[in-house]
Amino acid sequence: MFEKRRCSREMDENLSSPFIGMRHLLCLLIFCGLCLVYGMRVNLSMAIVAMMDNAAANPNFAEYAWSEQTKSHVLSSFFFGYIFAQVPAGSWARRYGGRLLLFISVSFSSVLALLTPLSVSVGDWPLLCALRFCQGLVQGVTYPTIATIMAEWAPIEERSAMLTYCCSGLELGIVMMLASSGMLCSSDWGWPSTFYIPGALGLIWSAIWFIFGASTPNNCKYITLAERTLIATSLKRNMAQSESSKVTHPIPWLKICTSKPFLVLILSQCAYSWCFWTLLTQIPSYIKSILGKDIQSNAFYSALPYLTMLGLSLVLCPLASYLEKSKRLNATVSRKIFNTIGQWTPAVTLVYLGFLRTDQADLAIVLLTLTVTVSTVTHFGFQANHLDLSPHFAGTLMGIANSASNMMSIIAPLVVGYIVTDTTNLHQWRIIFSLAGGISFFGNLMFLFFGTAKVQLWNEMPQMVVEVKRQDGQHFTEVKNMEKDDGNVGGSRETLNLV
Template identity: 45%
Template structure:
């Protein structure tokens, strides 16, 4: 079983960069922590530098995972990123914000491997009936890491370590994870030393073949390299429906997480950033609801109430259209509705967890052989949206205290949620596509005393 917890959570680090910059903090009564009085423009550059690299490596990471295995690429990506997190305070001290920008750029390049490699591993390790379960458990780790760090970051910053301790603790946790991952994780069941033969056979007896054949007939291990069918992918309507659902979901998700705190403070007079528990509450709600939706999906699967396609559409609709309605309602909140506004925020973010059982797994439905590459492509497009969404807010909301301008933002985001899911449930497909399993042309040649099968060409 694959369980991936995203321990070095850089959303949390972004939050703390905004929270502790420009503040002089006295911890022992005699010495002061080193702080950096960066202006808002500099902080925006520092915070965005991570995504400059993150977008770039999405597609290459999918290709590398397909060629060398998700375990290896993910190990190096997380490990390097965690070490750089530990070095962040030191880089800030010796080089100021340009060094921090360069460091976060490299971190983004490394973190770009997480989603494509995870999808690659799930496609290898998860039988069809358990994809929803393992996918939800794996991806819910990001909410767990974020919620935990938001809850403890204030305590760490007020300890003898000060604000650098946030980077030491999160980076150190990532390094420990890397060691465990290196020794216990494997690219595929056939490479694992920690599962029984019965379990391996159960996992590998899939109707959809793997991109790597475990053994050749002559008992020499041979990897079957399948060239990525770029033309078929780029002309696939179901793939574009999955990409659109991913991109619109990310637009809404990042609009909520980056702009709702400003909206609550400017319109409703609530500063949730000063309350660590309240800041982390949306992540806790999303984590709990992800397991609630997983329970519902397991019940539906066992009772055979829904087919796979209906299940994907149902959960994707819950994850898109209920938040859509919540966003429309959020635009009409006033200072007299503080409690209702917080409840709406929890509902909007929490319901988004249903998408783990919707478009999030559609890449594997379409092509288990190229799931990592497909995830890299859609996640690249989605993270371009995460960059564009705050820019759109800055262009439209010229007066943060104007509720009508915020209402426009909420209506636009709701429209994205509506269109993304409408296209997904109307034109999306949930069965393996014909281009997933190219037919190899086998050429045999003599090699010492045996003949090895060499895949020289591929016909789609």
Template identity: 50%
Template sequence: MEKNPKYESERKGSFFGARHVQCFMVFLGLTVAFAQRVNLSVAIVAMLDRNSTNPDFEEYNWSEKTKSYVLSGFFWGYFVTQIPGGQLAQKYGGKIMLLVSITTSSVLALLTPLSCHIGDWKLLFAVRVLQGLIQGCIFPSTHTILSKWVPPVERGSIGTFCFTGVQFGSVVMMAISGTIASSSFGWPGIFYVSGLASLLWALVWYFIGASSPSDYKWISDEEKVYIESSLVTVSKSEGEEHKPTKTPWIKIITSPPFLVILIAQSSFGWGFWTLLIQIPSYMKHILKLDIKVNALMSSLPYLVNMCLTFAFCGINDFLIKRDYINRGTSRKLFNTIGFWLPVAPLILLGYMRADQSNLAVGLLVMLIGVNSAAYLGFLTNHIDLSPNYAGVLMGVANCMANLMSVLAPLLVGFIVTNTEDVGQWRIIFYVTAGFYFVGNLLFIIFGQVKIQKWNYPKELQQQRDHIKFQPVNAEKEVY
């Protein structure tokens, strides 16, 4: 087959290098961060029913409404610091913000069992809110790092790979939680394991993490030139890498392509967190699965989700590098797979019975598995629109997405007053399907990958109005 000259320069930088090390560390960072988020989802089953695991530990008598408050506590804090987190990551760099966030959050994870013992659900709620506040900069920091490290042609592969840490952390935590809770460590061990793993990551990240190629002393000159010449960013002189620039807030919040990302990300957030938080309860009360089986079955959909992410990344690279589709089509194609294919399984879940537990788990595996395709859709679109403000865009969009994460558990607590009534769960699944359908429809109609003018300083915008600007190695822009 004849070589495509468009990608010859990208092939030269395709070796395993420093950018892959950084992306792998970001992957692990998201893994431990999400382990801290989901640990309560399984642990709370044991906390409310000591006979389901090791009976030697405390049991709490919380109502379903109180349980919903506790489960939503993390997100009350999390959505508040998304926008400030993006600004801080832009100013100080992604490395330091990830390090501070995950380290302090891990300490709180270790203190969670003590907080329950001292202050019951109220102090637990406060700790979860504080964890959310601290972790608010994680996604904006991740996008800031990726915008500096990952060339445009690799965003669909190694860029998206970083976000599989979300599923991997969920899979590992859910899979081992039941075993830990049944062991001599009891349900407190779930929080100790996630906290200690996070501290270990932070130690390694301190020594080998870097906000950009210019900050990394072990990168080769060849790879550094490859990365920096490929990225569509405003040139900065040495030592000014993290110098703050004025954020064009009005242009950002009135930009139709960005508003579509915001809606899509909010829709995804509603579905993702509704399922992640509520699956253990749904499996226990509707499918009648004990906590060990529950934990394993709850993790299975996210294991498939992670595996399919790798598959979708490979398909995406194959289609784009052979010019079968362009970048804009790719974003909309995979977003459609991730949003619309789960709609039918979601609706069917509302009609499952206890004797159909295998079918119900199969539906969960299907809908959560293909949901991963959306990571190649809206989730990398922020960097397409504005490499310079990718962290800020992620902060704003994730703020709204996690506002949904606060509202979703509360809606479940309001509607599902009887956890054994499948009809009440049916309403939750219908609402989630509706979010997925509308979110993707708007993304298909209005989504773009063209770099927006407000990505550049005013003086560069004026230059671009008079000359045709063609970035080195940049892909063809799609309107």
């Protein structure tokens, strides 16, 4: 009895990890990495305004007479590359490790950002489209890789908060890029500086990540035993579990692609992506053409919604963490409440925005800010749902969903380019905003009906229990993993338990 109490005390001591642990440092690194990745992703949204109207920005640099359709092709070219690596990225992260894949993504993207001004001067918009396509290709692995890393590092009770802290980096990246780009475009460095600065910082981050980043707690040199035990206990995993056993776990593609909760998750994510990228790529043009703001005030007003978005997401993290730990809300109910707030509020404000007059600039800025800010609440809705449905295949689910949703990132700017033929025409913008609001409403409606936070049966490898009787009369149950549903038994993992 004394030995049992002592073992219990030792276990409790092992589980009492420091308040700030290696998992939090990892979140900070991913936060900064996403900040730079999104800075390199959205810099063109503001730079292209200066590139097509340098008389208003910096006349020392070349001006490009591109049509609105050409502009839409340039802005969407990134996403044509972005969708290609999404689906296989989850499998790559499981096989080769999230640390390596995230390093490749950020470092290669940084080099391409540094080469962007040269590509425009040499090959005009076709070469720019090709470079942005390649940049989208290497950034396509980012989110599936982060989901795979978080599935290994985030205790269940901290899952939403940690994932939201990480993903908040995108908002800071947008804020910093949009807020500074107006000043940079008007400076002596001109619009090329909006590519040089995040590219150089991205290479610095890559060096730091290469030293401190880790795919799993078991691969981390700096984590304490207490923190490693805490994470493993929360995830109910054996700390000594080999990486090879996870690699041989087959991906149930058919079950994933026919899973109703996952399909509505994709639908909700597609609806969010349509609204998010419509606003992100078109807010600068709308503010310039409809609200009549100059390049510097344009940059400030374009960044303001994402600044408030970042603030709200950081404020809500402790609330979401409290709700998860206190068990006051069922996980499924929590996801649906947050998702409804994050998608139906923007649906209303977007439609309202479309019916404003050109002399209501202040109200338009307020509605734009409110629309983008409230959408961050979806971090606690569908955006955390990939880890809920399947912790083991979180990266794969994220890749499939991101690939589908980023089709909207391609289509949305193209739709704007074909509908908004005259950027000063308020009625054409009304169509764009009303369409985005309707899509957001429908996406969440389906999530309310069919969404769930329950772990799906296909998360684990199918198993077959076989009763074995030895010659000495003892009975055992043998649990064998099955690689196929037809009963073929795989030999990747076996355990024996005495009956």
